[in-house]
Amino acid sequence: MQNYMIRPIAEVDPQIWQAIQNEEARQQNTLELIASENHVSVAVRQAMGTVFTNKYAEGYPGKRYYGGCTNMDSIEDIARNRAKQLFSADHANVQPHSGAQANAAVLLAALRPGDTILSMDLAHGGHLSHGLKANMSGSLYNIVHYGVDRQTERVNMDEVRRLANEHKPKLVIAGFSAYARTLDFAAFADIARNAGAKLMADIAHVAGLVAAGLYPTSIPYADFTTTTTHKTLRGPRGGMIMCNAETAPLVDKWVFPGTQGGPLMHVILAKAVAFGEALRPEFKQYQQQIVANAKTLAESLQSRGYRLVSGGTDNHLMLVDLRAVHPDLTGKQAEAWLEEAGIIVNKNMIPFDERKPTLTSGLRIGTPAITTRGLAAQHMTTVAELIHEALSCNGDAGVLQRVRGRVLDICSQFPIPH
Ligand code: DSN
Numbered sequence: 001m002q003n004y005m006i007r008p009i010a011e012v013d014p015q016i017w018q019a020i021q022n023e024e025a026r027q028q029n030t031l032e033l034i035a036s037e038n039h040v041s042v043a044v045r046q047a048m049g050t051v052f053t054n055k056y057a058e059g060y061p062g063k064r065y066y067g068g069c070t071n072m073d074s075i076e077d078i079a080r081n082r083a084k085q086l087f088s089a090d091h092a093n094v095q096p097h098s099g100a101q102a103n104a105a106v107l108l109a110a111l112r113p114g115d116t117i118l119s120m121d122l123a124h125g126g127h128l129s130h131g132l133k134a135n136m137s138g139s140l141y142n143i144v145h146y147g148v149d150r151q152t153e154r155v156n157m158d159e160v161r162r163l164a165n166e167h168k169p170k171l172v173i174a175g176f177s178a179y180a181r182t183l184d185f186a187a188f189a190d191i192a193r194n195a196g197a198k199l200m201a202d203i204a205h206v207a208g209l210v211a212a213g214l215y216p217t218s219i220p221y222a223d224f225t226t227t228t229t230h231k232t233l234r235g236p237r238g239g240m241i242m243c244n245a246e247t248a249p250l251v252d253k254w255v256f257p258g259t260q261g262g263p264l265m266h267v268i269l270a271k272a273v274a275f276g277e278a279l280r281p282e283f284k285q286y287q288q289q290i291v292a293n294a295k296t297l298a299e300s301l302q303s304r305g306y307r308l309v310s311g312g313t314d315n316h317l318m319l320v321d322l323r324a325v326h327p328d329l330t331g332k333q334a335e336a337w338l339e340e341a342g343i344i345v346n347k348n349m350i351p352f353d354e355r356k357p358t359l360t361s362g363l364r365i366g367t368p369a370i371t372t373r374g375l376a377a378q379h380m381t382t383v384a385e386l387i388h389e390a391l392s393c394n395g396d397a398g399v400l401q402r403v404r405g406r407v408l409d410i411c412s413q414f415p416i417p418h
Helices: 014-028 042-048 070-087 099-110 136-140 157-167 185-195 207-211 248-255 265-278 281-303 331-340 368-372 377-391 397-413
Strands: 091-093 116-120 142-146 171-175 198-202 224-228 239-243 317-321 346-348 362-366
Touching: 042 265, 070 091, 070 207, 070 239, 070 265, 091 248, 099 136, 099 198, 099 224, 099 239, 099 248, 116 157, 142 157, 157 185, 171 185, 185 198, 207 281, 239 248, 281 317, 281 362, 281 368, 281 377, 331 346, 331 362, 331 377, 331 397, 377 397
Parallel strands: 116 142, 116 171, 171 198, 198 224
Antiparallel strands: 091 239, 224 239, 317 362, 346 362
């Protein structure tokens, strides 16, 4: 065997080793407020680096197209069973490589090309896999969008019902990537049923909250529930689909061979580990803390004059409309200044935004990652103060460095486990 095959990465590829060190340091020394990101446990990371990466296991447990799959079968069964227990679902397919892959498989299972989908507008908080023209969902299907109400900035279920009755979609999608409020999955199901449509709930953002019973579950109402596994759920980067026993064969068929080949077995192993963590009582406390932190951070920003879309948050994220305090500041510029100060967020359209998606008038802020590292409600006032200071200095390098120093202090008090 070539000698390099058995030497550690630091020796065999110093350039890549350095990149890993740089990213570990970046994560350790910044406050991660991107609502869709998190810091996984040591066990989840270890699982992803195992020999399970070496193996092809096309098919499903007990029905594989390759030999040598006994261990694959047992871990995929564990992952599926833990997912079913966690969400009280009849069936879980843990093979989707991502949330977008999970959504693609459901669309292909539920629809024929040209059918109509009713989903939330991306500019109001939806997701690109729910019908963006440039995505397969928007190019294969006819898309009708619901948005949020201009006054309340919440989804108006009467409007969703009206659109469903008018356009007779074959699939209604209830889900979002930037919406701070609760969705009424029972009402969505009623609307879908009356229009002759199936319902897909995409709970990617709130899956951890749902698992902990802190956000309404879609499982009893939706024909298909999709999620990612790496956001509030704090597992490896990946996707999953849940449905009832009757729909299971259709879902499985459209994941493999419909849209994917070999599953990423090392990631499925890590999903199993993450689901095991989510079944522990401490996980509920963690999710409660995420929500409490989001509420306190929202209130602290509001007390400094910031307007939050819909006036606050019910979950782990908030959308900040920058214009109330900084009329000329774009989300793009705000994101850049905050990054210089060691606070990581993403620019985000606010509903009815007059600026382009590349500029935006808003920021999306979430608390899952800082909660993982141990920040609690009392630290949220400081985080809001630092955000405000960084956004109010007109890019002054001295001020941004001062904020950066305070961020570093917080980061060293709350190290990420590794
Ligand atoms: N890109 C994810 C997010 O940030 O919400 C959604 O897939």
